[in-house]
Amino acid sequence: MSVDDRIRRGLHEPAESMDESLERALAHVMARGRRKRLVRRIAVAGVAAVLALMLAATGPLLLRADRDLVPADPSPAPSPSTPGSAALPSGLVGRFRAGFGHPGFEGLSDQWHLRIAPTGRFGVRGTLDGTEIAETGLIRLDPAAAADPSPLILVDALVGDACRGMAGGTYSWGGDDRGLFITAVDEPCEERAAIMTIAAHLWARTG
Amino acid sequence: VSDDDYAWMFRQEYPAVVRTVTMIVRDRGRAEEITQDAFTQLFTHWGRVSRYERPETWIRRVAIRMAVRHARREAARPRLELEGRVSPIEREPDIDLQRAIASLPTAQRAAVALFYLDDLPIDEIARAMGSSRSAVKVNLHRARHRLAELLGEEVSDDVG
Numbered sequence: 001m002s003v004d005d006r007i008r009r010g011l012h013e014p015a016e017s018m019d020e021s022l023e024r025a026l027a028h029v030m031a032r033g034r035r036k037r038l039v040r041r042i043a044v045a046g047v048a049a050v051l052a053l054m055l056a057a058t059g060p061l062l063l064r065a066d067r068d069l070v071p072a073d074p075s076p077a078p079s080p081s082t083p084g085s086a087a088l089p090s091g092l093v094g095r096f097r098a099g100f101g102h103p104g105f106e107g108l109s110d111q112w113h114l115r116i117a118p119t120g121r122f123g124v125r126g127t128l129d130g131t132e133i134a135e136t137g138l139i140r141l142d143p144a145a146a147a148d149p150s151p152l153i154l155v156d157a158l159v160g161d162a163c164r165g166m167a168g169g170t171y172s173w174g175g176d177d178r179g180l181f182i183t184a185v186d187e188p189c190e191e192r193a194a195i196m197t198i199a200a201h202l203w204a205r206t207g
Numbered sequence: 208v209s210d211d212d213y214a215w216m217f218r219q220e221y222p223a224v225v226r227t228v229t230m231i232v233r234d235r236g237r238a239e240e241i242t243q244d245a246f247t248q249l250f251t252h253w254g255r256v257s258r259y260e261r262p263e264t265w266i267r268r269v270a271i272r273m274a275v276r277h278a279r280r281e282a283a284r285p286r287l288e289l290e291g292r293v294s295p296i297e298r299e300p301d302i303d304l305q306r307a308i309a310s311l312p313t314a315q316r317a318a319v320a321l322f323y324l325d326d327l328p329i330d331e332i333a334r335a336m337g338s339s340r341s342a343v344k345v346n347l348h349r350a351r352h353r354l355a356e357l358l359g360e361e362v363s364d365d366v367g
């Protein structure tokens with residue numbers, strides 16, 4: 001039996017009847033939902049009332065102040081996601097290729113490609129189970145590592161919003177004109193770690 | 208839009224969402240709490256969400272993200288404290304399978320639940336988990352190989 005058959009068969013066994021608990025849960029959820037709706041309506045009404053009072057009291061002042069406003073500087077603020085100004089070390093920049101499995105990734109049989117620009121922008125692409133997948137992200141030097149010879153990099157902006165709200169992952173790396181390895185040191189986001197370590201941490205340089 | 212419509216949606220979707228969430232959090236009681244929290248959110252937003260083409264994807268997405276967050280918080284707790292709580296769905300007959308799935312990392316477990324239990328395509332799993340298609344593929348791939356190893360089964364070439 002294939003593992004897929006085993007999983008499907010095992011998971012699709014008839015579910016127990018939950019009619020009684022279903023109705024209890026429905027009653028509980030609707031009661032809670034009604035309370036929340038009520039609280040929200042009261043809060044909205046309260047805020048509206050306060051705003052109306054404030055407008056009545058300060059409206060003339062606001063209108064006068066509006067006339068005196070100086071146009072703001074129209075130049076946009078720099079984006080926090082702009083690649084860092086410090087260029088990456090040459091050992092980290094370039095095109096790399098990897099393929100074939102390692103103990104945690106037996107099915108990896110196709111070539112995988114990694115390209116890292118000096119700005120830190122990078123892309124990973126390859127084929128998995130017959131499907132092409134690709135991800136992009138940003139690598140920055142760990143500021144703490146700038147003065148420290150131990151090489152650490154921070155990796156950010158990967159895999160949709162799965163890692164949103166989490167700090168960037170920290171990886172150690174080493175590389176020369178032959179290849180590059182990347183290993184997770186402190187990575188709070190599982191999805192990002194899955195992509196970053198997809199090629200057994202070892203990439204052969206192709207350019 | 209009436210509460211009757213909401214009740215109908217609840218009866219249709221609640222059992223399936225509980226089963227999926229149970230696989231992710233590995234605790235039936237906690238899964239019911241999380242699912243009820245998600246359905247409470249649905250109730251408060253029902254006026255808007257009921258107009259969506261597929262409101263059921265909204266509730267599933269909310270519940271799954273809450274479950275994944277909970278499972279990751281639990282995973283960060285000390286191991287000894289967790290051990291007593293890791294209880295696969297014991298009513299299921301294939302206990303070995305349940306135990307094997309319970310041993311997977313959270314993202315892999317969630318991918319398995321959504322792919323095999325809910326029969327969702329990869330794109331929808333990615334949307335539900337707030338992840339990318341690539342990450343879902345990788346997690347599913349690793350989960351299948353790990354489960355095959357634990358269960359002594361073979362891995363076929365492609366799952367979709």
